[in-house]
Amino acid sequence: MQKLQLTLAIIKPHAVKNPVALSFIRNVIKNKFVVVKTKRVSLDKEAAGKFYNEHVGKFFYNRLVTFMTSGSVDLHIIGHVDAISLWRRLLGPTSVYKGQFQEPYCLRGMFGISDTRNVAHGSDFSFYNWHNTDEVLYRKGPIIFNDHLFEHVRKL
Numbered sequence: 001m002q003k004l005q006l007t008l009a010i011i012k013p014h015a016v017k018n019p020v021a022l023s024f025i026r027n028v029i030k031n032k033f034v035v036v037k038t039k040r041v042s043l044d045k046e047a048a049g050k051f052y053n054e055h056v057g058k059f060f061y062n063r064l065v066t067f068m069t070s071g072s073v074d075l076h077i078i079g080h081v082d083a084i085s086l087w088r089r090l091l092g093p094t095s096v097y098k099g100q101f102q103e104p105y106c107l108r109g110m111f112g113i114s115d116t117r118n119v120a121h122g123s124d125f126s127f128y129n130w131h132n133t134d135e136v137l138y139r140k141g142p143i144i145f146n147d148h149l150f151e152h153v154r155k156l
């Protein structure tokens with residue numbers, strides 16, 4: 001049985017608006033992962049606020065929500081046996097400045113503008129939603145696919 005872990009990558013608004021960054025990131029995604037689903041959406045304040053709910057009260061929360069609603073974001077559901085940590089490794093540290101010094105070729109080091117505008121999000125939880133991508137559901141731990149499910153997901 002094939003084991004595939006899924007994660008959710010969200011390309012943040014400033015990177016969606018930058019054609020060089022966007023095509024570089026898309027190539028990385030295409031080359032390293034199975035791309036299950038891609039969708040461009042505009043988050044409203046409620047959705048962005050809910051998504052970053054764990055950061056309510058932090059000094060950057062309002063800035064983050066305002067930024068995430070400032071333009072379209074690209075959602076990618078991507079699969080790999082080690083999808084969550086591979087995508088986070090490719091992104092690099094949350095802090096763009098740390099990335100630029102420690103891992104200059106990570107995506108955040110190359111295309112990040114600030115600690116808030118740090119290119120993309122990588123979920124810690126497996127993305128679990130192959131029926132309706134408008135409803136974002138998460139669950140902890142990897143998802144185990146059998147071949148039938150894998151085919152089903154690819155057709156979505």
Ligand SMILES: Nc1ncnc2c1ncn2[C@@H]1O[C@H](COP(=O)(O)OP(=O)(O)OP(=O)(O)O)[C@@H](O)[C@H]1O
Pocket residue numbers: 055060064093094115116117118120121122123
């Ligand atoms: N010190 C900070 N200053 C400004 N923005 C920050 C700071 N820390 C985090 N953020 C913003 O909040 C987002 C979520 O923070 P978190 O600590 O969950 O980092 P992460 O897990 O690396 O990022 P993400 O959840 O976006 O993948 C970051 O991606 C960044 O945009």
